[in-house]
Amino acid sequence: MTATIETLVAEQLATYFENQTMTPTLTELKAELTADLNEAALDQVQAGRTPAAAVATAFADFGDIETVITQVEAENGPTTTEVEPPVMTVNENGVYVNGGRTLKADANGVSIGDGAVKADRNGLKLGKLVMNEDGISYGDQTKEMPDWQSTVAPFNLGLAYQDNLRLANEQRFSAIELTMLTVSYRSARVKVLPTNDDSDDVIIREYMQPNNPAYYAHCSETGTNLTVTQGKVPFLIPLRVHVQVLVPASFTxxxxxxxxxxxxxxxxxxxVKTLALKVASGNAELADLTVQTTTVDLASGSLKMGHVQVTDQCRLLVRSGRVRLAQVSAITFTVKATSGSVTGNDLIGAGDWQAHSGALRLAWQQLTGDLNLDAHSGAIKVSLPATASYRYELESHSGRITTPTRAIRDRVADGYQTGTVGANAQYQIHGRAHSSSIKLS
Known part of the structure; x- marks a missing residue:
């Protein structure tokens, strides 16, 4: 039976490659397709189909093989473009490419294309466009910076269930006794949403192209834990997977x-009691959530949170990328962005905020505790309600400090200021900017 399947797959697959120049890449692709289609056809035979019907179903489910071949050729084909190698100089003063005309990076900043693009202590220059903390200018025209306190439109949950790929796999598991749900995917678009019916099941829906049972998720139940792990990811075959994990409202x-x-x-x-998210590369969004504790670890990409209520701890770590929050509340925030800015609007809570390479821009609806702010190479801008009352201690190593006009200043020195805003100051705001300015308003 296996030999018959292999023969039928080989004969049908050969028709797709008969007019192709078999490069090493296409040879490897053909071998991968052969293995996957054989495996899919054998699954169909075990389901009761004849060998011929099983092979036909495997090819039909897989999809357009000609498109796969074209895409793999485009992505892995040889290139004939010859580029003259640049002349690079690296010394104690900096890095220079083609004498600094192409690229110059030294203590004064970075310049590309003889200064067409330039970044230094005066801001960012793109041709005639200049952006810095004073605003945006183009030639002789100057405009103020965009309003970073703008509101965010409500999230449309209904659109999140729509998908442009064909549903390939659906699995259901009872959530009545479930206490832990773990979802792990290597390469996919992942959505975790509430069930849109009265079901008490956790539903796994996988939309994919091409379709092969070998690519379906592996799900296992151990005690009260459910683990969902992505199936096989082919090496050359371009696989698109969109997964929806639907969680019943009763799941706590x-x-x-x-x-x-x-x-x-x-x-x-x-x-949900505890939500933990870890992303190695890609963008993450949390919207319309109420959870007890949230932990996000994002290595590379951006994080967006909107209309999120955390009743205890909210811990966010983004190593490379932006953090944008809108209408987010937590008892305590612990936010750290290694490379990228942090922007927050309509925030409620307190805690520690740190941006190593980027700015902190936070607009608070309500402050419920002490606030610690640290920006290593970016500005700190904090907006609080006019009725807010707090003490502050601000330190800027190389920038100006601006505080509200109604502030009572206790101590003012070069790059340092303490004081009080309001008559009933309960909380302390401590801000430190290592190489830029601090503004409280």
Whole structure:
């Protein structure tokens, strides 16, 4: 039976490659297709189909093989473009490419294309466009910076269920006794959403192209834990996977999501105890959530949170990328961005905020505790309600400090200021900017 399957797959697959120049890449692709189609056809035989019907179903489910071949050729084909190698000089003063005309990076900043693009202590210059903390200018025309306190439109949960790929796989598991849900994907677009019916099941829906049972998720139940792990990811075959993990409203356990490459959306959940998200590369969005504790670890990409209520701790670590929050509340925030800016609007809470390479721009609706702010190479801008009352201690190593006009200043020195705003100051704001300015308003 296996030999018959292999023969039928080989004969049908050969028709797709008969007019191709078999490069090493296409040879490897053909071998990978052969293995995957054989495996899919054998699954069909075990389901009761004849060998011929099983092979036909495997090819039909897989999709357009000619498109796969064309895409792999385009992505891995040889290139005939010859580029003259640049002349690079590296010394104690900096890095120079083609005598500094192409690239110059030294203590004064970075210049590309004889200064067409330039970044230094005066801001960022793109041709005639200049952006710095004073605003945006183009030639002789100057405009103020965009309003970073602008409101965010409500999240449309209904659109999140729509998908442009064909549904390939659906699995259901009872959530009645479930306490832990773990989702792990290597390369996919992952959405964790509430069930849109009265079901008490966790539903796994995988939309994919091409379609092969070998690519389906592996799901396992151990005690009260459910683990969902992505199936096989082919080496050359361009696979697109969109997964929806639907969680019933009755689920009050913990959710952990891990993604190696791809986007992640978690939205609409209101009873989850602990939410943990880890993304190696890709963008993540949390929207319309109520959780007890949230932990996000994002290695490369951006993080967006909107309309999120955390009743205890909110811990966010983004190593490379922007953090944008809108209408987010937590008892305590612990936010750290290694490379990228942090922007927050309509915030409620307190805690520690740190940006190593980027600015901190935070607009607070309500301050409920002490606030510690640290920006290593960017500005700190904090906006609080006019009725807010607090003490502050601000330190800027190489920039100016601006505080509200109603502030009572206790001590003012070069790059240092303490004082009080309001008559009933309960909380302390401590801000430190190592190489830029601080503004409280």
């Amino acid at each position: 356990g913990d959710v952990t999501v891990a993604s190696k490459s791809g986007t992640v959306l978690i939205a609409g959940l209101s009873s």
